[in-house]
Amino acid sequence: MRRTGSFSSVFRDPLLLWVLLAAAPSTLAQSVGGMTLLAEKQEQLEDGHVRAEGYVSIRLGDIHITADVVDFWPDELRVVAEGNVVFRQGDQKIVATRLEAELVGGTGRFFNAYGMAGRDLYFYGDVIEKESEDVYVIQGGAFTSCSQPNPRWRFTAGKARIKRDHHVALHHAFLRVKWLPVFYLPLMYLPLNDDGRATGFLMPQIGNSSLKGFMFDQAFFWAINRSMDATFTYERFSLIGTGGSIQYRYLQSHRSRGQLDSFFIKNDMSGNQEYTIRASANQELPGGFKAVARVDFFSSFDFQQSFQENYNRATQRRKRASGSISNSWKQYNLRVNFDRNDTSFGERVAVRKVLPQITFNSRPTSIFKTPILFSFNSEAASLARTNRGELFEYERFDIVPTVAYPFTGLSYLTMTASLTGRLTHYTSSLEGRALVDESVERKYFETRFDIRGPTFSRIFNTPDNFYAARYKHVIEPQIVWSRRSLVDTFAEIPKFDGQDYIPGTNQVSLSIVNRVLAKRVVNGEEQQTATEMLTWTLSQRYFFDINASLYDRQFSTPYFTEDGTPSNRSPITSRVNFRPSRNLTASWNMDYDINFNAIRSSSTSASYGGRWGLVRGLWTRRNIPDRDVTRSNFRFGTQLNLTHGLQVNFDTAFDATNKVVNNLRAGAVYNVQCCGFMVSFNRFNFVGVRVENIFRFGITLANIGSFGTSLGGSGRRSY
Numbered sequence: 001m002r003r004t005g006s007f008s009s010v011f012r013d014p015l016l017l018w019v020l021l022a023a024a025p026s027t028l029a030q031s032v033g034g035m036t037l038l039a040e041k042q043e044q045l046e047d048g049h050v051r052a053e054g055y056v057s058i059r060l061g062d063i064h065i066t067a068d069v070v071d072f073w074p075d076e077l078r079v080v081a082e083g084n085v086v087f088r089q090g091d092q093k094i095v096a097t098r099l100e101a102e103l104v105g106g107t108g109r110f111f112n113a114y115g116m117a118g119r120d121l122y123f124y125g126d127v128i129e130k131e132s133e134d135v136y137v138i139q140g141g142a143f144t145s146c147s148q149p150n151p152r153w154r155f156t157a158g159k160a161r162i163k164r165d166h167h168v169a170l171h172h173a174f175l176r177v178k179w180l181p182v183f184y185l186p187l188m189y190l191p192l193n194d195d196g197r198a199t200g201f202l203m204p205q206i207g208n209s210s211l212k213g214f215m216f217d218q219a220f221f222w223a224i225n226r227s228m229d230a231t232f233t234y235e236r237f238s239l240i241g242t243g244g245s246i247q248y249r250y251l252q253s254h255r256s257r258g259q260l261d262s263f264f265i266k267n268d269m270s271g272n273q274e275y276t277i278r279a280s281a282n283q284e285l286p287g288g289f290k291a292v293a294r295v296d297f298f299s300s301f302d303f304q305q306s307f308q309e310n311y312n313r314a315t316q317r318r319k320r321a322s323g324s325i326s327n328s329w330k331q332y333n334l335r336v337n338f339d340r341n342d343t344s345f346g347e348r349v350a351v352r353k354v355l356p357q358i359t360f361n362s363r364p365t366s367i368f369k370t371p372i373l374f375s376f377n378s379e380a381a382s383l384a385r386t387n388r389g390e391l392f393e394y395e396r397f398d399i400v401p402t403v404a405y406p407f408t409g410l411s412y413l414t415m416t417a418s419l420t421g422r423l424t425h426y427t428s429s430l431e432g433r434a435l436v437d438e439s440v441e442r443k444y445f446e447t448r449f450d451i452r453g454p455t456f457s458r459i460f461n462t463p464d465n466f467y468a469a470r471y472k473h474v475i476e477p478q479i480v481w482s483r484r485s486l487v488d489t490f491a492e493i494p495k496f497d498g499q500d501y502i503p504g505t506n507q508v509s510l511s512i513v514n515r516v517l518a519k520r521v522v523n524g525e526e527q528q529t530a531t532e533m534l535t536w537t538l539s540q541r542y543f544f545d546i547n548a549s550l551y552d553r554q555f556s557t558p559y560f561t562e563d564g565t566p567s568n569r570s571p572i573t574s575r576v577n578f579r580p581s582r583n584l585t586a587s588w589n590m591d592y593d594i595n596f597n598a599i600r601s602s603s604t605s606a607s608y609g610g611r612w613g614l615v616r617g618l619w620t621r622r623n624i625p626d627r628d629v630t631r632s633n634f635r636f637g638t639q640l641n642l643t644h645g646l647q648v649n650f651d652t653a654f655d656a657t658n659k660v661v662n663n664l665r666a667g668a669v670y671n672v673q674c675c676g677f678m679v680s681f682n683r684f685n686f687v688g689v690r691v692e693n694i695f696r697f698g699i700t701l702a703n704i705g706s707f708g709t710s711l712g713g714s715g716r717r718s719y
Helices: 015-024 301-307 546-551
Strands: 030-031 037-039 041-046 051-058 063-073 078-089 091-100 106-116 121-130 135-144 152-162 167-177 179-193 205-209 213-225 230-235 242-255 256-264 273-284 290-298 316-329 330-347 350-364 371-387 392-409 413-426 429-431 434-436 441-450 458-462 468-484 505-522 530-542 572-578 584-593 599-612 611-626 630-640 646-655 660-672 675-686 690-701 703-706
Touching: 063 091, 078 106, 091 121, 121 152, 230 256, 242 273, 273 301, 290 301, 350 392, 505 546, 530 546
Parallel strands: none
Antiparallel strands: 030 037, 037 051, 041 051, 051 063, 063 078, 078 091, 091 106, 106 121, 121 135, 135 152, 152 167, 167 179, 205 213, 205 690, 213 230, 230 242, 242 256, 256 273, 273 290, 290 316, 316 330, 330 350, 350 371, 371 392, 392 413, 413 441, 429 434, 441 468, 458 468, 468 505, 505 530, 530 572, 572 584, 584 599, 599 611, 611 630, 630 646, 646 660, 660 675, 675 690, 690 703
């Protein structure tokens, strides 16, 4: 900030100033050497000593001092102001009972003073020394962002140093909530920055775990520039060891942004070096290209399950790193993909790599302005996957042209016929279950008819209904028949993803969709857009080639009859979605196995929220009748806003099959004016793997940060 003057530059000629001040009328402002003084009364008490009384105002550049009484010694260039002293310089304001200023060096002392450092930080001090134009030293001081006369919290310090518009450094600082001391720091550094982002140390965080012991975090925030920052954190676990984390963010534009969140630790108990890395980035490139990267990787599944404080991540069975570069021209699209995917199956980990995959595709385009549409997909990929514990690499080249003819003459009935050819070349093949260096090709043709309709609908007028003035019920059947020629080399094809599990087939898919739409009445007015409040879809497939049912990609496991042979009829699939408003959603999904007359899988979820809070629940049940396997899980969570500042949270994950509560978390957050308090309890119970109780508490200070742990509502830490 540019300074327009200082105490030492006020007086060019001290003797002339003394004469003018003594002789000036009290009702007029006097200006000497760039300084202006205005007072109700001025008098000379003795030789070289002038006193101004009443409302005394002194101005010099961006400095303005007001007081009841000001004594001035022109020979010594010294000022003493008493009674309602107010000192202003730029956005700096200090109020004191007494001010002693040495004008030559631009220094001074304030007594029983208070003021502001930055926009939102108030300070108090028995004695405040002005060491230079921008530096103040406070003895016996206190700092807070509370504007109340009796602040709810404050930092007290034996000594503190303020550098205007830069930082506050406190020595031997105590955090006090009202009169109670909560935390002590030998040194505390608070950056002052108008945009709210300044380099400096953040508040420490603490907690306790029955497995990790006492937990202490100390972070350093680096404001690299206006669009980039990083946070480096030292983390100590008394029973596990020492670790650290790095968070990095950048925002170049609304289409170019990224973030990195990493954690590293040396586990003293196991002796292993463990880590987690999560990153995402979207970046615009020259020539209209776009790059996308996603990373969710960690050192081991055991570490993930035993260390994570987020239940979803603790039960995660997959780690993945992927990236792509893509561009589109008219109807064409080019994409280069890189991917690594590790999936845990108990003691076994399956690894799949795409290094890289190049695809070049086209959208359906009219052929010579006829109704016939042509499109194609093509691929060249270098693939690798584990087979019997060994990693094998091979290449796959694929071309898939399609010709389609849509019948669009009727609005309530549409039919599309298509013919697809496919040629795929693999540089390796399967011999039994072993991968050998012998190429294999796959060729097939597929004919497909997709018929939607006829569509039936009916409108119900309900003018007195509390929810909607009109309802519309729509019924839409769909039939898809496809015939794919026999793939003679199917058993020799190395299986990498779903594109390789495509046998010859002759099948028909039947489905019927029910939709209920409502013209809602909100605040007495009918809405222009209808709300699709209910959707119910029933579907089933029938395979004329019974062996093709073994590779139905809709189900993760094949389905059989009671005698153990494949079934040509798939389970009946039911999907129900209910969303009458933005606050209320529910869904119910079910697969019914007609061979065993049993529900194969079922899941129900619902959530309801409003200003009062949120309640959500999820129940899943999976049953494989031919294997006598049943798994059932239940999850429930709620967030209730009991009062304006009090919020309570509760979440649980229950394994109904083994009758074990895998995770239970409860917490409360209380925010009041310039501070907030949080307490949380998190328990994990993975039988034979992890039984842990985690306790965290926190205090958030307005415009300062959080002490204890983050007050993000849930109170959960994700490494």
